[in-house]
Amino acid sequence: MLSTLDTDLRRTALSADEVLAIRRRRRWSMLAVVAALTVMVVWSIDVTVIEDTDWERMGSVASVLESAGRFMGVDWALFPDLVKPAIETFMIACLGTLLGVIICIPAAWFGAMNITPFKPLTYPLARLMMTLSRSIHEIVWALFFVAVVGLGAMAGIFALAVRSVGFIAKMSAEAIEDINPGPVEAIRAVGGNGFQVLRYAILPQVLPQILGVIVFEWEINIRRSAILGLVGAGGLGLVFFRQMNTFNFPGVTTVIIAILGIILVGEVVSYFARKAVI
Amino acid sequence: MKAANPVEADRAALPRDLHWQRYKYPESLYSYGAWIVVLSFLAFSVEYLSIPLERIPAMFERMAAVIASRYYPPDIEYVMDRDYLDYVVQTIQMAYLGALFGLLLSVPLGWFGSFNMTPSRRFVYPVARLFTMGFRAVHEMIWAILFVSILGFGMLPGVLALTFFCAGFAGKLFAEEIEAINMGPVEAMRAAGANLFQTMVFGVFPQVRVAFTGIGIYTWDVAFRAATVVGFVGAGGMGWYLKRAVLQIETERVAAIILSIVILVLISEVLSAFARDRVMRMK
Known part of the structure; x- marks a missing residue:
């Protein structure tokens, strides 16, 4: 079995000495990269784990295990109180994804090189939108929207929507850039206008892919919406934080189980949705 | 019927089920059903979470005001x-x-x-x-x-x-x-x-x-x-x-x-x- 490296070298038909020289050079550069990475590891471990950790507070292994053991057990009495926040979390994720998809439409349209209406302005604008949306963590977005629209589900929906725009728009724009130009030309040739080109030539080609991306993002949004309560945006996160602050550790475990439950529901739904789409 | 356009005339002469459709009868029903279920669930969510839809337009103004007055200029x-x-x-x-x-x-x-x-x-x-x-x-x-x-x-x-x-x-x-x-x-x-x-x-x-x-x-x-x-x-x-x-x-x-x-x-x-x-x- 030849590795990909060997086949690549073979194709260029170099002499054996040249091949060996290239391999040697590659080996040295690999070695340099590995050495740099190792130095980083040692330095990072020294700073983060050895210096920065409060070893005394942590105590012995036994006491760490003891504090971990507090989370064992399930607070069954909490379950009835979790139904409403769980439904809320699920709905926040759904609406957040929907709003994200709506915001995404102009973003993907402007951000695809081949259909962007005015290249020097709209393309960078859409790219900026995508990067901004992806680079800011959902917690930070939620903080911002809580400040703007107040506590509650609305802030969570907006945070999730803005956060999911980046990924959906990026994937959709890439899908649009990869389309087969044949149908576009065909629609243009029979006199279709811009909207008709979009509707009959581009959309049918990219729709299955985009729907898959949306379902994927929706699944992630369920995970995200479960923590938005930490900053006051409603749902299970709020209950989680309340249990944590009252040191009801079995309750914390219960909330995590509930989160896993709704994620499982999401996964099942997304499995069927994906099968239906593709 | 005038049938001035030969293509239209041909199409009219076709048997009904030869008209192209993405989904045929039972599947079309499922697909519409799925859309209706999803949309009604989303509408129900808006209701359930009691989201004040009428406040959304005013919110953008508020958002701009908050950014301009409080978050700008960054320190x-x-x-x-x-x-x-x-x-x-x-x-x-x-x-x-x-x-x-x-x-x-x-x-x-x-x-x-x-x-x-x-x-x-x-x-x-x-x-x-x-x-x-x-x-x-x-x-x-x-x-x-x-x-x-x-x-x-x-x-x-x-x-x-x-x-x-x-x-x-x-x-x-x-x-x-x-x-x-x-x-x-x-x-x-x-x-x-x-x-x-x-x-x-x-x-x-x-x-x-x-x-x-x-x-x-x-x-x-x-x-x-x-x-x-x-x-x-x-x-x-x-x-x-x-x-x-x-x-x-x-x-x-x-x-x-x-x-x-x-x-x-x-x-x-x-x-x-x-x-x-x-x-x-x-x-």
Whole structure:
């Protein structure tokens, strides 16, 4: 079995000495990269784990295990109180994804090189939108929207929507850039206008892919919406934080189980949705 | 009927069921039904969460007003401070370690969790899948909170939270990558009498090496994004500054910190894209 490296070298038909020289050079550069990475590891471990950790507070292994053991057990009495926040979390994720998809439409349209209406302005604008949306963590977005629209589900929906725009728009724009130009030309040739080109030539080609991306993002949004309560945006996160602050550790475990439950529901739904789409 | 257009005349002459439709009778019903169910569920959600739809237009005005009056101008001096830059370096280190340990953990997870290469489909595969899903399902902030409550404040819980997060993230991608390999070399290795480990190292690994490196770099990128906020719950890094500024309602500092996070993430994204490009070209 030849590795990909060997086949690549073979194709260029170099002499054996040249091949060996290239391999040697590659080996040295690999070695340099590995050495740099190792130095980083040692330095990072020294700073983060050895210096920065409060070893005394942590105590012995036994006491760490003891504090971990507090989370064992399930607070069954909490379950009835979790139904409403769980439904809320699920709905926040759904609406957040929907709003994200709506915001995404102009973003993907402007951000695809081949259909962007005015290249020097709209393309960078859409790219900026995508990067901004992806680079800011959902917690930070939620903080911002809580400040703007107040506590509650609305802030969570907006945070999730803005956060999911980046990924959906990026994937959709890439899908649009990869389309087969044949149908576009065909629609243009029979006199279709811009909207008709979009509707009959581009959309049918990219729709299955985009729907898959949306379902994927929706699944992630369920995970995200479960923590938005930490900053006051409603749902299970709020209950989680309340249990944590009252040191009801079995309750914390219960909330995590509930989160896993709704994620499982999401996964099942997304499995069927994906099968239906593709 | 005039039938001036021969094409129209032809089409009218066709039997009814030859008209093209994406979905035929029973499927069309299912597809409409699915749309109706989804849309009515979304409408019901709006109702259930009692979202004041009529307030949304006014909100944009308010948003602009809030940004202009409170978050602008960002307090740039605050983020150029020496202490803050130290925290930035720590965040990078935390992300690096978390990604590294997570990747180390995710290689066996990917191996055992790939349906074609797992040592035992009945026992090991579901267990590995369960672990990958569990790591992924719990959000990194929840991992951070749990580890902070067990180990105390500091960067160790942050590193561990990122480790778990990255293990789930990369484990799933690794497993998918292994499932997509060409089985020829693997079968050849097996036929030549190689054991499980040898098949993995010589049959599978050369095929996925480049993809794994790409995924690894991407994982670091994602871990860095997560690392900027795990400090929010006391797990080290610049998130702690963010939390402090938020609690003190120093909005101009918050704006500066968010700005610094965006710039750092942009830099890391560019670096990761560059590194992935290099790795792909080495292929």
